[in-house]
Amino acid sequence: MPPAPLPYIGRFAPSPTGPLHFGSLVAAIGSYLEARSRGGRWLLRIEDVDAPRTIPGAADAIIATLARFGFEWDGDIVWQSRRLDAYRAAFEQLRAAGHVFPCACTRREMADSALARDGSRIYPGTCRNGLPPGRSAHAWRVRAQGTVAFDDRIQGRQEEDLAREVGDFVVLRGDGQFAYQLAVVVDDAAEGVTDIVRGADLLGSTGRQIHLQHLLGVPTPGYAHLPVVVNAAGEKLSKQTLAAPIDALPPAAALATGLEFLGHTPPAKLARGPLSGLWAWACANWALDRVPRRSQAQAPAGLAATVS
DSSP states (O other): OOOOOOOOEEEEEEEEHHHHHHHHHHHHHHHHHHHTTTTOEEEEEEEOOOOOGTTTTTHHHHHHHHTTTTTTOOSSSGGGGOOOOHHHHHHHHHHHHHEEEEEEETTTTTSSSBBBBTTTTTOOOTTTTOOOOOOOSSSEEOOOOOOEEEEEETTEEEEEEEHTTTTTTEEEEEEEEEEEHHHHHHHHHHHHHEEEEEEEGGHHHHHHHHHHHHHTTTTOOEEEEEEEEEEESEEEETTTTTOOTTTTHHHHHHHHHHHTTTOOOOOOGGGGHHHHHHHHHHHHHHGGGOOOOOSSSOOOSSSSSSOO
């Protein structure tokens, strides 16, 4: 008989680079409801491994906003900034196995390289077989090889030739910061995450993460990438695109709008009532199959950008 499926464990992992916006709320709603509808656990992780981009006080504000909107996470919050030893151990495992190499290339030297689908530069392999004479390492890269394929529950079948479409990618930066790709793989494995529901803006990172999972010998979760929320110009909502924070919005009304974005339309009266009633309806009616099968959609009026 096949082994029994593992208990569902999902997670939401915001980066404290600014306040939550409507796109963040959509990702939180989708991951939370998928976990709850499957009788699973929902974990909260603060992805503050990139210290230079972390804004003081942003993490506490994110946690407070999630609580005000009625999200309830299981267990203690995980902070990436407190897990550097775990990332170092994973990096050393990769280095001992010969899966990483030092790289001397600068951003300027890679400016003419082709773009991967997530906007990063495809590494041309300059230092793959050793540093050029007289050069020192600026970063460490993982050797990208093979084709990664997986079935995304929203975006469908995905295949990526790592060497051709991504290239060797950074896991340890020149400033000593561990890269997101490594940290997220280590944390998901440590927490036993079985399923990841997140925005489609991260679809381009998934092949790299699965490659690292294979190299480190850890399980590969299931994936579902929600439509990413964009503004009228087609730009992903973010601090850089002046996305409006949701801190001051009426929680029930904002949650109802987020549910509608994800293909679920609650009764209008619930958006004007207590949060408990809306969450009860959402948990009882959630179905991932009703989420629109698209990679992006425009934010509802008034929820995209701050007023200048």
